[in-house]
Amino acid sequence: MQYRKLKLEVAVHNFQYTRAKNAAGAIAELSKNPAAKLVAGGTNLIDLMKYGVMAPDRLVDINRLSYNAIQKESGVLSIGATVTNSVAAANEMVLQYQPLLSQAMLAGASPQLRNKATMGGNLLQRTRCPYFYDISEPCNKREPGTGCGALKGYNRMHAIFGASDACIAVNPSDMNVALVALDASVQVTGPKGKRNIPIAEFHRLPGKHPELDNTLDRREVITGLLIPDNAFSKHTTYLKVRDRASYAFALISVAVALEMEETTEGTTIKEVHLAMGGVAHKPWRLTAAEQLLKGKKATVENFKMAAELAMQGAKSYGHNDFKLKLAPNSIVQALKTASGIKA
């Protein structure tokens, strides 16, 4: 079974374009015009405009704002919102201190896209649910109240955790999964000033309002990302399972960050952070599995127990039934790779 080919017969929608000189200018534009949108790399927003999914009246280009630095200060790595995914993935400090983030970004899209895609834009990229993209289909995310075409439709890519009757779409980003495993936070500025939003609270579950992907105020600008130091750099893995070896979104992905130690009992897991992508409306943290593994020996048996625990409450919708098996297998595989155990 295949999706119908998307039609590009979209009514002409004229829009204005302006360049923001600073954050205050961008916030002012967003505040005075509810139909204005920021544009960074444009790799998601412009596609959505071509398909008629989004139709902003005014595009506010933020590429000239000075959020293009990567710095490390007081145990925190900060990455500006307009830094591209290519630049961040190749940055020496990112590779040294937060290699998981680099691994996840390099698993996403293609080199050309990563050269344009920014950190801020990646955080806010919208779902790849085909019913969201096809304006002739019902979609509560695109048009609240019209229904969810995927619920009883073709739902191979869709959620197995945290979905609602209104929406079973998933967050498509690879970067976001690593950020959740790394306890990052999102720096924003808006009409009420600056704030930092923990990444776990940034993306949201669909509930009755799947049109809202996140907790950002419409008038706020993302200025950067903060990632606290950790001791994971030697044992990280981002495993992405997808239909093609590259240039495809995740069916399932697993981000693993481990701190290992040698004890009299053998190699044990001192600290572990785990998150999954391709399974929910937001990157899915595997807290129960983390608790089970902490302090335990790194064995396949323990990894299997953790994976089983992680799958509690999972629910599939037909075409995505295979995820119920693929997800735990991927968790085990990713843990094996990160810990370096062979069996």
Ligand SMILES: Cc1cc2nc3c(=O)[nH]c(=O)nc-3n(C[C@H](O)[C@H](O)[C@H](O)COP(=O)(O)OP(=O)(O)OC[C@H]3O[C@@H](n4cnc5c(N)ncnc54)[C@H](O)[C@@H]3O)c2cc1C
């Ligand atoms: C063919 C294709 C394949 C892809 N494959 C993958 C993949 O495998 N994995 C993956 O993770 N991604 C993938 N992507 C998605 C890609 O990573 C995103 O399109 C990109 O990260 C978006 O960044 P951007 O800067 O281009 O955002 P834009 O398109 O410019 O903006 C996206 C959204 O973010 C908002 N925005 C941007 N910056 C800010 C800011 N600083 N503050 C507030 N709002 C902001 C915009 O208003 C817009 O709503 C793919 C994209 C394409 C086209």
